[in-house]
Amino acid sequence: MYRFAVVIPTLNGGHTFERLLASVDDQILKPNRKIVIDSGSDDDTVNIAKKYNWEIVLISKEEYNHGATRQMGVKLVTDCDIVVYLTQDAILTNSETLTSIISNFKQSDIGAAYGRQLPHLNARPFGAHARLFNYSDKSMVKSIDNAAQFGIKAAFISNSFAAYRINALLSVGGFPSNTILSEDTYVAAKMLLAGWKIYYNAEAQVYHSHDYTLLQEFRRYFDIGVFHSRESWIREKFGKAEGEGMRFVLSEINYLWKSGNSLLIPEACIRTFIKLLGYRLGLKENIIPHRFKCLFSMHKKYWIRKNMA
Structure with missing residues (x-):
């Protein structure tokens, strides 16, 4: 079985963050490493991470960057084969979520995998629809061979819940440090062009949605x-x-x-x-x-x- 780590960047995670850590604790397949990279929280985020026995790396708010911070996570877990990224407001839906996402890497040409995001139970219709539109109930494998079928969505992936084969990630240069956001899309596009495949696993699910103004x-x-x-x-x-x-x-x-x-x-x-x-x-x-x-x-x-x- 692969060694894998779960990495979560945080800033004032709030009550949802503890529910996330509890959902990781409930997993049948346990991570070999659990790391929180906190960028200056002034609430109980760090104390909650300590309570659940996570490794904690502290950086300043000024140091945080979508890509660079996640690349820092990669460098911290080179003793693992796979790194799973979550955001602090995502909650694993059941005890087999990590088992399901890690199982995708049995195929040697899978460079990354991401799971289905379901709207939080209190999500407004706009936030709920966005999740239902972007995350279908059917799994799929995307490659450069079928990229034309998906168009721009071929490179779609979300670090709110995504896993990467570390050697594949490093082979395309890792996460960029100079993008405003979408470091996940950047890496997915690079992987597809390099011949890696991306697995969308509709059975590996988290609750995660936003109600934007x-x-x-x-x-x-x-x-x-x-x-x-x-x-x-x-x-x-x-x-x-x-x-x-x-x-x-x-x-x-x-x-x-x-x-x-x-x-x-x-x-x-x-x-x-x-x-x-x-x-x-x-x-x-x-x-x-x-x-x-x-x-x-x-x-x-x-x-x-x-x-x-």
Whole structure:
């Protein structure tokens, strides 16, 4: 059996974080290493991690970076074959979740695997639909051979619950330290181009969803646009995101109608406009003054670091 580690970056994890650690404790297949990388929490996050006997690495808020912090995790677990990443607000749904995700690596050409994310029980319709749209109930294996079938979604993966074969991850250079977000998509695209396959396992499940405000949607999609602008090779190799966006919009309206939330359809249309505006501005970020990038972005520290570089 593979040696594997679970790594969780944290910042003020709150009550959900303890539920996550309890769900890891309940797993039939136990991790060989359990590491929390905390970036300056001022709540009980570190004490909770100690209570559950996790290894703790402390960094400052300024040091945190989506890719670099996860790459730090890779360097900490070179005694393992696989590293599993979770975010602090994801909860494993049952005791066999880790067994299921690790089993995918029996295929020697699987470089990464990710599981299905189900909406939290109290999720609003928008957050719930996003999970149901992006994470189907059917498992699949994605490779460069069938990438055209999936388009931009070929490189889709989520570090809220994803596992990586460490030698495959290192073979494509590991996680990038200079992306605003989507370090997982970056690595997945690199793996596919290098001949590795990515397994989506619909049976390995976590509860994880977000209820974003309109402003948060704008800022998140601005950052996604920035990522696609700066990593334009992904769109060139796998296709543009706009077509997938249209599928999402139609699916969301249908979901709201059928779930008895038709009164939310006008808000859905506003959200679509806000997301598209944010994304388009992100794609054009090279002509936007720096102070506006800081204003528009969800990840403001990225721009502060860029300005200081």
